[in-house]
Amino acid sequence: MPTWERPSPRVAELIRTGVEGLLAAPAATFDQIDAVTIANADPAVLADPTLVAAIRRTNRANLTHWAEANLRDPGAPVVPNVGPETLGIARDLVRRGLDTLTLDSYRTGQNASWRLWMATAFTLTSDPDELSELLDVTANSIFTFVDATIAAISEQVALERVRLRSGTHAERLEIVTLLVEGAPIHQDRASARLNYALDRRHVAAIVFSDRAEPDQVALEAAAEALAQAAGGRRPLIVIAGAAALWVWVSGEHALDPDVLRAALDALPEVRIALGPAAAGIEGFRRSHLDALDTQRLLQRTPGDARVATYDDVQVVALATHDEDRAQAFVERTLGPLASAAPELRDTLRTYLAEGSNAKRTAEVLFTHRNTIIKRLDRAQQLLPAPLEGRMLAVALALEITRWLGARGSA
Structure with a gap:
């Protein structure tokens, strides 16, 4: 010393x-x-x-x-x-x-x-x-x-x-990691060792907390709620770390995210990122990788966003693997709107998602139509170029900002 x-x-x-x-x-x-x-x-x-x-x-x-x-x-x-x-x-x-x-x-x-x-x-x-x-x-x-x-x-x-x-955790994690990496493991052998049938349709999920030392019981309760929302089959749960579980559920039932959101009301520190349903070993692998992409974006949003599916973020996930270039695209496309009040961006994003219909936008946002019109006018004034002919680019830029936030806010 x-x-x-x-x-x-x-x-x-x-x-x-x-x-x-x-x-x-x-x-x-x-x-x-x-x-x-x-x-x-x-x-x-x-x-x-x-x-x-x-x-x-x-x-x-x-x-x-x-x-x-x-x-x-x-x-x-x-x-x-x-x-x-x-x-x-x-x-x-x-x-x-x-x-x-x-x-x-x-x-x-x-x-x-x-x-x-x-x-x-x-x-x-x-x-x-x-x-x-x-x-x-x-x-x-x-x-x-x-x-x-x-x-x-x-x-x-x-x-x-x-x-x-001294436990079986290491073996389960080793097998799952090999499957996710695409190793040539026979399906029946892997199923037997995991005690989980791989020949079905799967939805992968990351059940996690933003806290450094979360309640493990709460994470496990969320994983069980996920299994119930998927039809009640026994899930495969792997401890991926102190703050995250990797979960797979199988079955033909569609998984309703709203049911999960209701279940998480009693588990305020837990969040869930969902991959898409897919079949077999390749589906097991692909759904997990997509759930990780979903988690990457969900972690960048405020804590009140509790559940997200890959369908929610797919376009943004594909567009933001190079985040610096994605943010540069946002700033070029939105101009001053990129750093303006969030309600202006949210109003314009919803307006474009609702087919440029101000009445439906007001209903979705529970806001008076006149307020919506004023926000839309202000948002378009802040754009560096007219909205006409650029709706797709503006909509993508707004969606990226929704998940990544404005530059420097993450």
Whole structure:
């Protein structure tokens, strides 16, 4: 462990000033840490919105933990961060067989955080002696904190491996992962090992929570409600992480999302993303991948959006795999409307979806027709070009904004 030296009173004051600025900074300030961490992640991690969200929460939690400790006592040793965010991502990676990536992600986050802190440090003083001491003290603090946190998380990883070896979860997750990846597993053999018939029609779902430490009972209750809405057959449930279940239900019954929404009234922290119904092993796989796409967009919407189907988001999912280009398309197509009041965009989107009928738009939005007309006039004034001849592009841009939000709002 590096030799620990407490900072001089002047440098302690500079540290406190710097971390106060970090804690008050907008969320976008930390996007560069997320970008670097996620850019170096395994493709299996990037494909799962739950893991990506957990990485973002962990980055914020670690930086906030370190900053708050230095606000209380600048330059003092910082205890490891073993809160629900950091323990949750460790458990999730072990359950997916990706735990070897845990230490790498912490080191990547450490390096990105250090670059952010160095940029802050150079704004605090121009005195070379003060700057040298400031960087030495905080480098020692950050690197020692990350080392201690990694050691604590490593213990959690080892415990989680023991738990997995003692149950059937690891086997189910392994088989499901192979099926989703398209491995050539015989259908009957996989069905027997999962205790779930793969020769039927399936609807895949991701039952998840945005909380770092959700109520597992609530997640399981939502999965059972999903099975009831699909006709009552026994579902296949796989624990995909601390905050998500992968679920498949089979049968010929159409699954009514409104029934699910009613069931979730008693489970306020749970959300469900649904894939389309499809048959056989390929349907099992395809429905799950589409449910993941649905979850990716559902997580970007406000928490009152509780259930979404792939039919709801299919066009947007296809149009937003490159989100930067999708947002550029939105801004070109909508102009100032892209950042205007949300009710203007929602009114124009509904108007186009209702065949440009103002009366039906008013009925759908439960708003007086005169108010609808005023909003439509204002929305069209904000468009960079007339709506006529551009309805399809404008409708798509509005739908993208509905799910992704305006630039910088996610």
